[in-house]
Amino acid sequence: MLKNIRKISFILCFLLLFSLFPFTAYTEPKQSIIANLSTPGDLTVMFTYDAEKVDITFISPSGERLGAGSEGVEMKEGDLWRTYRIKGAAAGDWSVEYDLGSNKAINYSILRDNYGLWIQYFTLGELKEDGIDLSFQADFEGENVYYTYEIYAISSSDPENRNKIMDGMASANKATAVHANLSALPGGDYTLRLDVHYNDGEAEVFDSASTESFSYSNPNEKSEIADYMVKIDKHEHICTIDWSDFTDWSYQNYKLLVVADGETIYKGEFDNDVKDSSIVFSEGTKNLEIQLAYRSDSIWSKYKVKKIDLDKEYLSLKAEQITSSSQISLEYKVEKEREVKVSVNGKEGQYKVKDSGFLSFDLEDMGNEIYAEMGVEDSVFYIVDSSVYSDTIPPSITLFENLDGKTFFTNSVTIMGKMTGGNELSIAGKAVALDSSGNFSYVFSLSPGENVLEILAKDANGNAASRTLTLYRGGSILNKKTDAKSWKSFLPALLGAVCSLFVIILSVFFMKKRGKEERKRGGFLLPLILSDGIFAAGTVLFAWQFVERFRFANSLKYLDLVEKSASKAAEYLRWERIFGLCAIGSLLLFLLCLTGTVLFLRKKKTVQ
Structure with missing residues (x-):
């Protein structure tokens, strides 16, 4: 059981003062009670595996299910072990649910709270032009050991963006003062995080702590990149960022961040020989935010930010890649008069457009290459780059016997034939099965006198063909007399x-x-x-x-x-x-x- 007096580090060890409680699972998801907490507190459990690591789901006394990534749950892992810490665990019986996987057994240990490496404090000092003074102390039970530490700068605007600013070794149970160099960071709001580690030969213990947020202005910060080009294909949901025309030989790396409707959909770094990137965004996205920075002399520049409202202005193709129409239309919406450049099968044209509407163009049979481009402010272009296959040829219907106009003296007649170039066939409104070659056979029930029926064939693109047959049924031959x-x-x-x-x-x-x-x-x-x-x-x-x-x-x-x-x-x-x-x-x-x-x-x- 854990106490709430101070922060508890994750302790990974095989020698424990408390007993180990092994359990083995041999069936599909199984539950087992692992601990009973008499009072609320942190619960730290280490699991060891003999073949592979599998996920563990904790079930609280109230029935709430918690796992890695859940709020209040931390996890560390290594080779064939994982340690979970549940902060502020409620009093009562705690169970786990697991799937054995390929393991023969899964063992667990409840880790005590007074063994390990503890960060006592981590505070900010004086902020200078090139960096900031820091002080911290980590204590280890009973010994003055040396531990390793890393310090990371985390951007407040992009919490997933972590930059290691320094690392080293320090003595446990003693105060440590360092000066962290921030000259490689662009200006902005940051939080610093300290991670400490110690391995006693049998287990690794660790802890972490973070400072409050602070603002930093780097006097050596590079100005943002001059510009970059953004091309948006709304039909294909692709955004292409191209900075090739605005680079310098001194740029060492590039960093790109793309946010769609407030959610980061892409973040990456590129070497200096990469000058563009294409990002796919979801259908229905309304806003895109693009941020691009470069690094020169080991210092990152400010981000060049572009915010794009996809509903404010756009250019889009109103057609599928395969169509039965002989025309395609480009839908547009603009705030002021724009120029649209269009190329259809190599035939180019320029058109002035206002407000909203459509531009229509004729298609050729079979394949068509469509490219259109409309520029707006801030080097943003809306484009259409697509191939459209036009299929206006209806399927054909061939009857093996010409039955039209004939008289029959039977209750029914068999209509046999073949359909080519289609995928659906109906006779008198009823679907007819086709074999792999398109052949069909259908028994049509005759009524006395005149019978008019339609044979209708369709293809996947909506093209249709039909034939009408008029059949007669004689009555004398069918009379019982x-x-x-x-x-x-x-x-x-x-x-x-x-x-x-x-x-x-x-x-x-x-x-x-x-x-x-x-x-x-x-x-x-x-x-x-x-x-x-x-x-x-x-x-x-x-x-x-x-x-x-x-x-x-x-x-x-x-x-x-x-x-x-x-x-x-x-x-x-x-x-x-x-x-x-x-x-x-x-x-x-x-x-x-x-x-x-x-x-x-x-x-x-x-x-x-």
Whole structure:
């Protein structure tokens, strides 16, 4: 348990006066109670690992979760150890939650509060032109050991900016006075921080302390850089800082700081051969602050600061990198008349703009290179530097069979085809799946009468193409009575039979009027009459078979046959054609024989 009488340093050691309480975890996040504080105070815990360092989460008696980076929690670490200090820990049971990771075990120790290196005071003295006088003392329990120390200057305007101004060794339990040289710092408000360290061979102990803020004016401070150029691409969210035209051979380093809407998004130092840097800022950023300084003769210059309101004036591209439009627009807003330089595919132009509005330009099919620049005050430029791909070609739809205007005697029809250059297809308002080659197949349900449907194809850029089909569904073939035989189905056979019967009766009638001698001379008339009968019967038979097969080929039963066996269905159609041809051939032969019979009888009459 820790006491609140003085600051407590982090103590890292393996030999403790208090007992060690090892624990081992073998499952996913596990909790374990590590300490019970009877009174509030600082809680310092050291963890040791056998394989890797893992994060530890502390759970207070009230259930609050604390970890490295939480307010009131400090952490130091080394090889396979971490020490946490919770300032002002509440009384009660404290637990930890951890994940074992690759460790076989995680051990912890509660560190006592009266062993270590303590900073008793750290005070500012007289501020001079080249630096400042400082005094401090650090005590070590029981021994007058020598410890190391470092002193850092921390800028009040940029707390993350730490500059080491001196280091050395001092004797514990004795007052130490030093003069810190500040000549390398630019003018401004600073806080000094003292870090002390001592390693007793088994553990390292340390402490830190800070002074109050003070103002420093460096008489040797370099003037700020003459200027630098800022180019802002609002469409791509990139800010480019270029100081190449304002450098000097004596400049040793450069320091850049970029703040977006009050938050530092970039801080870095560059060698003297680097003259520009590009920083990405978030979409929706309203304000940018850019600070640039250089170092010469080991002294940093003042920052050259530029503050930019991105909503006050701007130039931006109103288009995506891939578009289906044949034009692009540049949106602008200015406080006073500005000049915009534009280059589209190498074609340049200059335009005067006022207030706010758009500049539009034609695009070529495929790739387009766009560059635009508008200068405002303080060497700040708004630019557009982008490539735009213009795709105005709609996809194409190809049907494997021309179905438009056709009549069908089925409940549905299969529409098959291929789409090229698109990624979406719909038929009659319903999405249709495509294979990897763009082929599609869709079964469309037919309603009686006229059916109008639209095939619509789209690509990723919004280009669309459509085809309209008009399909008809016949009703007679689909009627259930269609399969029943009606007297009309046998009409060709009946006509053939009547004609044959008429010829036979006529022939017999004329033969009875001839004498016996004439019948003897006309003996070959009988074969003609028999031929008439045979061909008439063949015509009836073949016509009947053709009609039956035609009716079946246009029925739902035939569709079932097609689904079961395409070869049998094709053979069935082949026989339908054969019977049709045979019926025609028999009818022609019948008519030929009938004509011969009639002519023969008329010839007989003429001879008499």
